[in-house]
Amino acid sequence: MHQPGSAGEILEILRDGTPRTKRDLALLTGQARTTVAQRLAVLTDAGLVRETDEATATGGRPSAAYAFNADDKIVLAVDLGANHATCAVSDLFGEVLAHTTDAVPIAEGPQTVMGLVLDRLDALRSQVVELSVGPAVREVMAVGIGLPGPVAQDSGRPTSPPIMPGWDGYDVRRVLEERYGCPVFVDNDANVLALGERAVAWPGVQDLMYVKVATGIGAGIISGGRLLHGAEGAAGDLGHVYSAAAGERPCRCGNRGCLESLAGGMSIAATLTEQGIPAGSPRDVVDLVRAGNLESIHALREAGRAIGDVLAACTALFNPRVIVIGGEIVEVGEPLLAGVRESIYSRALPLASRNLRVTVAQSGALGGVQGASRMAIDAVFSAEHLDAALDRAPAAVG
Structure with a gap:
């Protein structure tokens, strides 16, 4: 634990961007x-x-003010999905300065995917340095990365990820630490999406669920302002909760009746294909709905009802203020969202649901990297982490 009034605590105060005097900080820290x-x-x-150049007058001699120095440092962020890799550079306030997205299957394996990620991060870092105005951007303070599977919180390694062949136990953190020489923070993609969505659209909300509906289904749960990870990092794995609507459908995890087997993007595509409507991916489902295909619209509505049944139970357990539905399928999300709302509001008790907002994600394609950067920033600048780093190397934190 950090000491009251420690350097880490003072920096936490200054990170809101407001300059403060020594007197201000003494009053705030005691x-x-x-x-x-x-x-x-x-x-x-x-x-x-x-x-800062800003001095505050207190009735006598002006007092110097101090501010968070975010000018010459950056954070690298990565959002990996089943079929994409989005990489970005952000400033220390989490604002994205440069980004790129590649279509790459996570099933290609860690060597291929991480090789691409390192190349993209290096290029983006160079781009930001070249475009810098004022002091050159030099130091990478931290790296944040979201993975489409369960992540062990102590090691940052994927743990039996169902859609990531070859990634189980892969040391993602070490690969990035060796390249950039800074702390690396790894989490599940739905968790970093929850952080990004909260930062962009719901900054004052302390209880939020982000449900990602893409190839599979996962959720990031923020309760009391903190992410819930669970004992093994598997909290929010909604896709493999039993769904009565799924019946005995086989799931890729080996069980039957999982929510994902009915309502995941690939499962919806498979259902449509069985009905004689060719669909090989969630993107095909989106295209069919946009074209007005009634069967695909009906399939999304049914998927939404099944997801809503599970979320009604989550509402009773966690009592969120906001449930956000995101992911590739939500590009045409009205049929899905209507089904979700129908089930939640009919099944959840009024006490838990009367002030509940159920809505589509607003953070867009950069929500994952925005969440990953904020995860890394909050972690590297937490009082505990910063005080320990300052004790080790007072003039070189990172």
Whole structure:
């Protein structure tokens, strides 16, 4: 645990971008001004705080103000899905400065996918440096990455991921640490999407669920302002919850009756193909719905009802304020969303559902990298992590 009034705590205060005087910080932390001055000196030496040109008048001599120094540091972010890799560079406030997306199947394996990721991150980093105005962007403070499968929180390694052949136990964190020499933070893609959506659209909401409906189905759950990971990092694996609507349908996980076997994007495509409407992917389903195909619209509505049945139980357990539906299928999300709402509002008790918002994601294609960057920023600048880093190397945090 960090000490009250530590350098890490002071930086947490300054990260909102508002300059503050030593007096302000002493009042906020309950520490003496001499202690605050010592902490500010450490943060200034580490390049994380700067004295601003803005001085505040307090009735006497103007007092110097101090601000978070985000000018010459960047964060790298990666969002991997079943069939895409989005890479980005952000500033220390989580704003994306440059990004790129490649169509690459996660099933190609870690060597292929991570090789592509490293190439893209290197190129984006160089691009941002070349376009920098003022001090050159030099230091990569952290890397955040979301993976489409369960992630062990202690190691950052994928754990028996059903759609990621060859990735089980792969040391994603080590590969990125060796390239960039900074802390790396790894989580499930639905979790980083939840963080991105909350930052972009619901910054004041403390209880939110992000449900990703794409090739499969997963959820990121924020409760009391914190992500829920569970004992093995498998919290939010909605796709493999039993669904009565799925009956005895076989699931790729080996069980029968999983929600994903009926309502996942690939399963919807397979159902349509069985009906004589060729659809080989979630993208084909989206195209059919846009073309007005009634069978595909009906299939999405039924999938939404099944997802809503599961989310009604989640509403009773977690009592979220907002449920966000995202993922590739939600590009034409009205039939799906209508089914989800129908089931939730008919099954959940009024106490839990009367103020519940069920809506489509607003963070768009960059929601994953926005969430990954914010995950990395919040982690590397947490008081605990920062104080430990400053103790190890006072003038070089990272």
